[in-house]
Amino acid sequence: MKIIILGAGLTGLSCAYHLKRKIKKNNNFSFGLYEKEDDAGGLCRSEISRNFIFDYTGHLLHLKSDYAKNLVKNLLKKNLEKIKRNAWIYSKETYTPYPYQANIYGLPIKVVKECVEGFLKTGYCLSGSSYNFQPDTYRSFYDWIINTFGEGFARHFMVPYNKKIWTVHPKEMTCEWMGKFVPLPKIREVLTGAFMPQGKTFGYNSYFYYPQKGGIQVLADALSGKVQSNLFLGKKIKEICLSKKIVEFTDGQQLKYDCLVSTLPLKEMILKIIKKVPYQVKEKAKVLKCNSVLNINLGINRSNISDKHWIYFPEKEFIFYRAGFPMNFSSSMTPPGTSSIYTEIAYRKRGNTSGFSGKMIDGKKLTNRVVKDLIKARVLKKKDAILNTKILNIKNAYVIYDRKHKESTKVIHKFLQENKIYSIGRYGGWKYSTMEDAILEGREIANNLCS
Ligand SMILES: Cc1cc2nc3c(=O)[nH]c(=O)nc-3n(C[C@H](O)[C@H](O)[C@H](O)COP(=O)(O)OP(=O)(O)OC[C@H]3O[C@@H](n4cnc5c(N)ncnc54)[C@H](O)[C@@H]3O)c2cc1C
Incomplete structure (x- = not known):
């Protein structure tokens, strides 16, 4: 054979x-x-460029099965670190912890009110523990969002963020892919997170593993x-x-x-x-459809530009849907006295809802736009210098479940x-x-x- x-x-x-x-x-x-x-x-x-190490955007190990965990540990020996996730969302000029649906406390009161009002009317809230989460019983991902979290959560995060990353409207998507990828806090947890700091983590990636070097x-x-x-x-x-x-x-x-x-x-x-x-x-x-992701990586002349691992950006005015900080996965990713950032921009040739068209790929212009948006989000300062730029284009990135x-x-x-x-x-x-x-x-x- x-x-x-x-x-x-x-x-x-x-x-x-x-x-x-x-x-x-x-x-x-x-x-x-x-x-x-x-x-x-x-x-x-990973690409090494002038002593900066850039992965193809964030690539963190979420090891749940004992077999995979043991195999990776045996392969990497001591070169593996277990890290507690520190992920955030930036919207309405405010940073709130990930996931949005469990952490809206701190956002403008009008946003919190709309999310809570919508949530109280959902099938999830009304039927409590008998609520049917079965993804295949929903016509679309959008229907699931509305039934589970309501109009407010949909309008302020779920719809704009998912349109940006998937490049299609959630109405065009089924729920087949969701499984472990969309955190589902309990009703009590959604409400707690609306009125006070949650102090709890959610989701399959609340811890991750990453090589030390x-x-x-x-x-x-x-x-x-x-x-x-x-x-x-x-x-x-x-x-x-x-x-x-x-x-x-x-x-x-x-x-x-x-x-x-x-x-x-x-x-x-x-x-x-x-x-x-x-x-x-x-x-x-x-x-068959998939999106592409343009990964713009930057090396910056200042250490500790952020203490976060990554940040989600649901709003249209930011070109990327996510930005992350490799030096916070491992200090070996950047030369001393510097920091690095990866940004992810989703696109597709036709019918794109991400706000970015692949036709616009022009390294210099895009890097300027990414830097401008990072300054707007208070990640970069105007006086920071860009020491290094590495653009990686992932042609097949996320398969679209239409x-x-x-x-x-x-x-x-x-x-x-x-x-x-x-x-x-x-x-x-x-x-x-x-x-x-x-x-x-x-x-x-x-x-x-x-x-
Ligand atoms: C933006 C993004 C972020 C991600 N982040 C994470 C994360 O944080 N954690 C995580 O666990 N997973 C993450 N993933 C998923 C992870 O990258 C994949 O699950 C995994 O790497 C897939 O491996 P694969 O071997 O199936 O595919 P691939 O890595 O695509 O391997 C396919 C191989 O086939 C080769 N090939 C293609 N065409 C030909 C040809 N004609 N002839 C010969 N060879 C060919 C390619 O060069 C490639 O080496 C992410 C994916 C993306 C797109």
């Missing part, structure tokens, strides 16, 4: 790592991991070090012939496989890489599996998932292939 893994991001690396351990005991298997870049890691990489790349490096003899870099997949079970690379090399594990973006795989895909499957791939997502991905995965292709990971699966999910999914497919 010859297995080819396409893409050496965290999912591909984890699949290779677990296959290697299995294959030691079973000589009937062989595998290779092929990556187009000259480095493994995919989105779990080297940025998030060290995790990918640790994994790729374990599979080096099976890892082939600078190998871009050009074409796949299903009938002959052959993968062809852009350098002309052809390889035969029995089984393929792909972590390449699903849409691209169907529309550009696999030859002779049936019309119905192609049509399903055409409607009404066509579920059916389309189902049809495509069925077609691929019938042809012995397992398309996994955040973009192979075409879903919203984390680095922990990537590690676990890579392991699961390796176990299944060898069982």
